[in-house]
């Protein structure tokens with residue numbers, strides 16, 4: 001029945017239909033249960049979303065309470081109660097200066113909004129020619145056409161190139177893959193950006209970046225200080241900074257937002273994924289008063305932001321996001337992430353001695369383990385070997401779900417995972433890696 005009608009995202013259906021499909025029926029805490037009743041640790045937070053675990057009474061209650069009032073009412077020209085309250089809470093915790101909240105329903109739409117706002121900002125200000133964007137190699141910002149335009153992962157994005165606008169790309173500082181290590185990688189990024197801005201700043205509307213951790217590109221952590229320097233260059237040359245915190249927001253990196261780690265205040269910031277605790281599709285684009293102000297005018301001036309979605313500001317989603325933020329504060333979760341992150345770091349450290357573990361990258365509870373064919377030369381496995389897919393298949397057999405990014409094994413557990421649960425999950429991770437890369441497991 002599953003194979004008859006469903007077409008899965010990011011999935012080669014020929015592979016899927018030939019494999020043993022996984023069908024989830026329910027969740028409880030950090031566990032997901034399939035229709036056969038088998039339990040799995042949710043080792044990737046259901047694709048980087050989940051915060052408090054599954055089937056959380058406080059979050060369920062927030063939704064049913066709101067359901068008893070109204071499920072949906074539009075934000076086009078009117079408001080609803082949870083959308084107002086959530087906007088206030090988001091502004092309270094956001095990096096300094098972000099004071100306006102524009103709702104949408106996925107990370108990709110949030111990115112589209114940021115790009116369009118940045119573009120129209122300069123037009124509304126009467127500044128001509130600032131129409132281009134800067135993005136980074138291997139960036140991922142979602143799958144709609146604008147978001148794909150500023151994306152730079154060849155496997156996902158190359159097919160669509162003829163359809164897209166073309167950003168300026170600068171290198172992302174990848175310490176493991178740079179001959180000179182972290183310092184040289186960072187210098188290369190910053191000098192490329194400086195040179196670009198010196199020559200083209202008057203054509204550039206904004207730079208978009210995944211702050212501190214580049215997610216889908218392989219969980220790559222920036223060298224310390226790099227984000228701060230990128231932000232300073234944007235400011236110096238009059239280019240807006242868009243922080244895509246869709247993956248990194250809400251405690252994931254050990255700070256409320258990754259920008260907070262380097263006290264960076266972007267002009268626009270996009271959040272999604274963990275905003276609702278991973279419960280419902282709500283995303284937000286936050287803007288400064290300066291950006292908002294450029295749209296605030298008499299109607300006849302045609303400065304309105306003509307953009308919206310049917311489910312913009314959905315009350316059920318906003319209500320559960322409010323409950324999630326309340327739980328995060330009551331339970332001191334951001335601080336908890338830092339403690340749990342050190343535990344995971346200690347647990348994973350011995351893995352680095354294994355024959356095929358090239359690099360372990362971690363920021364908070366966002367972890368990527370890069371497997372390599374040859375450790376000395378850092379030569380990657382050929383993609384046909386599907387080393388990542390096989391390793392996560394083995395992990396599933398051992399009772400934990402995750403998805404690889406090429407040869408990088410992703411470990412992004414729910415923030416609420418206890419130390420005992422993280423202990424068990426990291427054991428499975430290690431066993432799966434050893435059994436596939438050293439013992440040749442090929443179930």
Ligand SMILES: *Cc1c(COP(=O)(O)O)cnc(C)c1O
Nearest residue numbers: 106107108140141142215246247
């Ligand atoms: C997941 C992700 C997106 C896209 O979010 P969707 O809700 O899947 O559209 C955008 N940017 C980053 C950094 C992401 O990790």
